Amino acid sequence: MGSGVAQSLAQSGLQTVLVDLSEEKLQQSRASISEQLRFRSLFQPSAKDVEPSDAVMDRITFTTDYELVADASFIIENVTENWEVKKEVYERLDPLCHEETIFMVNTSCISITKVASLTRRPDKVIGTHFMNPVPVKKTVEVIRGYHTSEACIASVGSLLEQMGKDMIVVQDYPGFVSNRISHLFMNEAAYVVQDQVASPDEVDEIFKKCYGHAMGPLETADLIGLDTVVHSLTVLYESFQDSKFRCCPLLKKMVDAGLYGRKSGQGFYQY
Structure with missing residues (x-):
C-alpha cells in the first residue's frame, strides 16, 4: 500500500x-x-x-x-x-x-x-x-x-x-464505511469455505459473474493480506463488542501457517 x-x-x-x-x-x-x-x-x-x-x-x-x-x-x-x-x-x-x-x-x-x-x-x-x-x-x-x-x-x-x-x-467510527462492510463480506466468505459449502474460486466466481464485482471477496482478502484482514477484524470486534465481527477460525489458521495471500505467494490462491 x-x-x-x-x-x-x-x-x-x-x-x-x-x-x-x-x-x-x-x-x-x-x-x-x-x-x-x-x-x-x-x-x-x-x-x-x-x-x-x-x-x-x-x-x-x-x-x-x-x-x-x-x-x-x-x-x-x-x-x-x-x-x-x-x-x-x-x-x-x-x-x-x-x-x-x-x-x-x-x-x-x-x-x-x-x-x-x-x-x-x-x-x-x-x-x-x-x-x-x-x-x-x-x-x-x-x-x-x-x-x-x-x-x-x-x-x-x-x-x-x-x-x-x-x-x-x-x-470516524471503527471500520468507517468500506471496511466495516467489506470485512464482514470477506469473513463470511471464509466461513463458507471453512464449512465446505464452496471452494474459494466458486465463491469468487459467484460474486464476479452474478453480481458483477471486479474481484471476489477471497481474491480481495488475498490482495489486502490475510494477516491485515485478521488484524482489522480484531479491531472491529474489540471496538463494537459485536459477535458478527468474530474472526473466522480458518483465517486465523491460515495466518498462523504464514499463508498471507499475494505477499507470501499463497493464501486462498497460489501466486
Whole structure:
C-alpha cells in the first residue's frame, strides 16, 4: 500500500520520501514501483503517463531515516494495522515535523480520533483510506476525526485532486464505511469455505459473474493480506463488542501457517 501511494504521488509530479524499516524492505518497494511503472500504460493510457519511468522514480527518496520527512507538508502513514506500531510511529513523527504538517492516516479500522490523541495537532490528523492498487483507484475514503478541521479537509482534498483522485468524507467510527462492510463480506466468505459449502474460486466466481464485482471477496482478502484482514477484524470486534465481527477460525489458521495471500505467494490462491 505504501509503495502504491508513493508511486501515485510521484506520478503526480510530487517529491516523495518513502520511509521503511530496513534496506531490504526499501529494495522490495523500489522493485515493486519500478515494475508497476513499466506496466502502467496498460491501465492508464493517458498522455500524463508517457513520462519515462526513471523520471518518476527520481522523485522518490527511499530511506530508513525519519529525519528526511521533517519538512514534509503531508505525512501519509501506511504502517501495519497494529495500534502499538502506529503509536510508536506518531510519537516519533509529532515532535519531528513542523507544526503545519498534516498527518494522513491510511488505516483500515483504527479510530482517527484515537490516533490524533497521540499528537499535539489533532486538528491536522485525518483518515485517508486509499484502495488497492492505489495508482488506478480514483476515489479515497476520507475520515473526519473528532478534531479534524475544515482547513485540513480542504488541504487534503487539494492534494488528492493533484493526484487525480476524488474523496468521499465520512465520520470516524471503527471500520468507517468500506471496511466495516467489506470485512464482514470477506469473513463470511471464509466461513463458507471453512464449512465446505464452496471452494474459494466458486465463491469468487459467484460474486464476479452474478453480481458483477471486479474481484471476489477471497481474491480481495488475498490482495489486502490475510494477516491485515485478521488484524482489522480484531479491531472491529474489540471496538463494537459485536459477535458478527468474530474472526473466522480458518483465517486465523491460515495466518498462523504464514499463508498471507499475494505477499507470501499463497493464501486462498497460489501466486
